[in-house]
Amino acid sequence: MADREWSTVDVEDIAALTAVYGGNPARWPADRRAAAVRALAMDGAAHELVVNEARLDALLSMVAEPEISAARVDGVVAGALARLDAVTAPAAKAAPGKLDTFLPSPFDLMRTALSWLSVRAPQAGWLAGATAAGILVGVMTMPSATLPATETTTAQAGATVETAQADVTDMPSLLFTSYTVETHAQ
Amino acid sequence: MDESVQPQPRVGTAAASTAAPYAGNPAGTLTGLGPEPGDDALLARIAQGDRQAFALLAARHAPKAMKLAQRVLGNAADADEVVQEAMLRVWTGAKNWIPDGRARFSTWLHRVVVNLCVDRRRRPAFAGLDGIPEPPDPTPSAVNVMARQQTAKLVSQALAELPERQRLAVTLCYYEERSAADAAQILSLSVSAVESLLARARRALRARLSGVVQDTGEV
Numbered sequence: 001m002a003d004r005e006w007s008t009v010d011v012e013d014i015a016a017l018t019a020v021y022g023g024n025p026a027r028w029p030a031d032r033r034a035a036a037v038r039a040l041a042m043d044g045a046a047h048e049l050v051v052n053e054a055r056l057d058a059l060l061s062m063v064a065e066p067e068i069s070a071a072r073v074d075g076v077v078a079g080a081l082a083r084l085d086a087v088t089a090p091a092a093k094a095a096p097g098k099l100d101t102f103l104p105s106p107f108d109l110m111r112t113a114l115s116w117l118s119v120r121a122p123q124a125g126w127l128a129g130a131t132a133a134g135i136l137v138g139v140m141t142m143p144s145a146t147l148p149a150t151e152t153t154t155a156q157a158g159a160t161v162e163t164a165q166a167d168v169t170d171m172p173s174l175l176f177t178s179y180t181v182e183t184h185a186q
Numbered sequence: 187m188d189e190s191v192q193p194q195p196r197v198g199t200a201a202a203s204t205a206a207p208y209a210g211n212p213a214g215t216l217t218g219l220g221p222e223p224g225d226d227a228l229l230a231r232i233a234q235g236d237r238q239a240f241a242l243l244a245a246r247h248a249p250k251a252m253k254l255a256q257r258v259l260g261n262a263a264d265a266d267e268v269v270q271e272a273m274l275r276v277w278t279g280a281k282n283w284i285p286d287g288r289a290r291f292s293t294w295l296h297r298v299v300v301n302l303c304v305d306r307r308r309r310p311a312f313a314g315l316d317g318i319p320e321p322p323d324p325t326p327s328a329v330n331v332m333a334r335q336q337t338a339k340l341v342s343q344a345l346a347e348l349p350e351r352q353r354l355a356v357t358l359c360y361y362e363e364r365s366a367a368d369a370a371q372i373l374s375l376s377v378s379a380v381e382s383l384l385a386r387a388r389r390a391l392r393a394r395l396s397g398v399v400q401d402t403g404e405v
Binding site for chain 1: 265
């Protein structure tokens with residue numbers, strides 16, 4: 001409706017205009033209002049269209065306008081002011097330039113996945129959570145898996161790669177202890 | 187329907203920590219600004235952590251934002267929460283505001299409010315006190331008032347049954363008296379798309395209210 005000159009309008013234009021904006025010329029777009037009002041004065045059919053749409057406008061205007069008291073506005077503004085510190089706090093924690101600011105931790109990933117599941121399929125979310133908890137408990141209570149204190153492998157170029165993990169004797173330690181690799185050239 | 191200005195949290199500044207707390211409507215006098223500072227000037231101050239500027243801007247725009255939110259949500263308490271949340275986004279997103287004269291702050295704020303309202307409507311509804319109809323006035327002189335209330339209720343119901351975007355278009359263009367261009371910006375749509383939504387909404391409303399037409403002769 002917007003891509004044309006509106007120097008003159010006909011009944012069809014008025015019908016399209018009122019079908020969108022209703023029967024009150026004050027609501028019509030400024031670029032076509034003057035020409036449309038001129039057409040109304042001369043065309044009885046166009047006038048009838050406007051009257052019909054104005055009736056629907058009258059019904060719509062019967063819906064009460066929400067009352068916004070000064071006390072409510074004060075409450076909203078005061079509430080927002082009271083929460084400013086809370087929304088500012090995360091910025092202080094996230095120092096720019098640090099890699100861990102941008103990389104989510106495994107716990108973040110799990111939490112995100114669980115929340116995603118719980119929103120889209122609550123039962124699936126609970127099931128996934130229970131499964132994850134079960135795996136974690138199983139791993140933590142697994143009988144000690146004794147690993148050789150020192151494992152030696154002969155490298156191709158005559159170097160010896162030695163893994164120094166004498167303290168690692170069970171699966172939880174293996175999962176949560178940093179793993180050190182030392183290389184000794186012969 | 188994400189708003190264009192993504193909120194970026196900022197670290198509190200000295201100005202933020204020394205700003206006076208909000209107590210009622212702010213007087214509108216800020217150091218270095220005139221008695222009626224514009225939205226852009228206030229946003230620049232907010233970007234530096236000025237709480238007084240924030241209180242002034244929030245108090246200036248909250249009433250219209252609350253009215254819009256209440257029309258969309260049909261609930262005063264939810265509307266207040268949504269507007270408060272939108273104001274917090276103003277605080278965190280102020281530094282991204284570019285005062286180039288083309289975008290109006292109120293349009294951006296209403297866009298945020300509409301998006302938050304849409305998000306909130308998608309949550310499971312809580313049947314609060316606002317949903318309980320007013321008890322009818324038993325006095326005979328109130329018959330006309332009751333008939334009018336009944337009609338208004340039917341119209342509200344017809345509006346509530348419209349598809350979301352049609353309802354938003356009607357709310358913005360009819361009740362908030364926004365232009366189609368403004369509504370298009372708020373809804374992230376083209377003007378012709380908004381006009382199409384309005385036309386469909388009016389057609390649907392006319393069909394739903396056809397019973398009211400015969401009873402009251404209004405339509």
